[in-house]
Amino acid sequence: MKKVSLYEESGFNDLHMKRFLVHDSPYFKVLNFNFKAGQELPIHSHDIEGQLSIAVLEGEGEFLGKDNAAIPAGPGDVLISDISEPHGVRAKSDMRVLVTINVRVEP
Amino acid sequence: MKKVSLYEESGFNDLHMKRFLVHDSPYFKVLNFNFKAGQELPIHSHDIEGQLSIAVLEGEGEFLGKDNAAIPAGPGDVLISDISEPHGVRAKSDMRVLVTINVRVEP
Numbered sequence: 001m002k003k004v005s006l007y008e009e010s011g012f013n014d015l016h017m018k019r020f021l022v023h024d025s026p027y028f029k030v031l032n033f034n035f036k037a038g039q040e041l042p043i044h045s046h047d048i049e050g051q052l053s054i055a056v057l058e059g060e061g062e063f064l065g066k067d068n069a070a071i072p073a074g075p076g077d078v079l080i081s082d083i084s085e086p087h088g089v090r091a092k093s094d095m096r097v098l099v100t101i102n103v104r105v106e107p
Numbered sequence: 108m109k110k111v112s113l114y115e116e117s118g119f120n121d122l123h124m125k126r127f128l129v130h131d132s133p134y135f136k137v138l139n140f141n142f143k144a145g146q147e148l149p150i151h152s153h154d155i156e157g158q159l160s161i162a163v164l165e166g167e168g169e170f171l172g173k174d175n176a177a178i179p180a181g182p183g184d185v186l187i188s189d190i191s192e193p194h195g196v197r198a199k200s201d202m203r204v205l206v207t208i209n210v211r212v213e214p
Contacts, residue, residue, distance in 0.1 A: 006183040028207065065108050075165075076164055
């Protein structure tokens, strides 16, 4: 059991999205991405079987999807996506999100 | 791809913790638990191989662990625990948390 305090342990970077690895195990990977207003995680996908969630902790922006979809994203909004589906995030204000990545692993 | 707005789609219950299933797939399960001040998810464990995360979206309280551990928990705090390890949550103010449960699944 471990506790990670994202607001203390990570911050923002003026040049690009700040990436902070919270946890990595055979079960799942947890990441914290912090964006200054205007920064983004460009839309992308990976040819990997699995799903991810992106939960907004703080700030306002958009979840990005295929065909230039831009879905409003604010505190308490959670995006669920296949890893193979195009996905991204664009920040309109300073924004903190929590990303959880789940792939199938052999027992 | 789907978006769930926790602040719109779930609320609080005066009698007990409010449980809201956000997502369930072979990859992971995502739940939102909302607590009124004083409510709790009593400490418990399951004999299942896997890990879970509990992220505080809003409010103040404690993560509960074995031997009566009570770890302060506020916005942006994330607890990572084996599912088989004792874990729980106690709310000191109204509190919203996001729980992600990850077990090994057969490919």
